[in-house]
Amino acid sequence: AAGVIQSPRHLIKEKRETATLKCYPIPRHDTVYWYQQGPGQDPQFLISFYEKMQSDKGSIPDRFSAQQFSDYHSELNMSSLELGDSALYFCASSRTPRGTQYFGPGTRLLVL
Amino acid sequence: QQQVKQSPQSLIVQKGGISIINCAYENTAFDYFPWYQQFPGKGPALLIAIRPDVSEKKEGRFTISFNKSAKQFSLHIMDSQPGDSATYFCAASGGTSYGKLTFGQGTILTVHP
Secondary structure (H helix, E strand, O other): OOOOEEEOOEEEEOOOOOEEEEEEOOOOOOEEEEEEEOOOOOOEEEEEEEOOEEEEEOOOOOOEEEEEOOOOOEEEEEOOOOHHHOEEEEEEEEOOOOOOOEEOOOEEEEEO | OOOEEEEOOEEEEEOOOOEEEEEEEOOOOEEEEEEEEEOOOOOOEEEEEEOOOOOEEEEOOEEEEEEOOOOEEEEEEOOOOHHHOEEEEEEEEEOOEEEEEEEOOOEEEEEEO
């Protein structure tokens, strides 16, 4: 069965650089979620989109922005990167806004 | 503050034993309680989930017990296997933020052969 696709899988950036993470949801899933997971931590909700509109917002820094496109893929844009942004970033998708969330393999971001 | 509290932080069981992980929540608006399994470097994978209209749900070796009045729920893994060794997260969502999963701190389960 098709799963959530995230790219890139690994990313190394310098402080103050920008990064763009991409997420391709499971086909026919219209809701996308972004989570950040620090080392040894639980995933923290960042933001979600339903039908290309922001549906909920969590602890996402102002330096980050995200959007969902007409083909339902989503991008998380991160600017002025800080060392503390180093983490695993997961995208999840669901068939409906209240549906089961299926997680992608994650993007491991390292900020040097 | 941590809205979903999970215990224990780590758990060691012998093959064939029962693994029990507990979670407690504060927000009475939560109405969806999934459990996720995560292997190192991988994304969380849904194991089993429950809604508060039932007190127990079983799928294979995995059972969720739910106590609405105590605001607690637990995961039982029967006949634990070394392949079950992973980090387990409980989570909850509901109310106006029904899509936002709030996770517990995670339990590192090790099953010895």
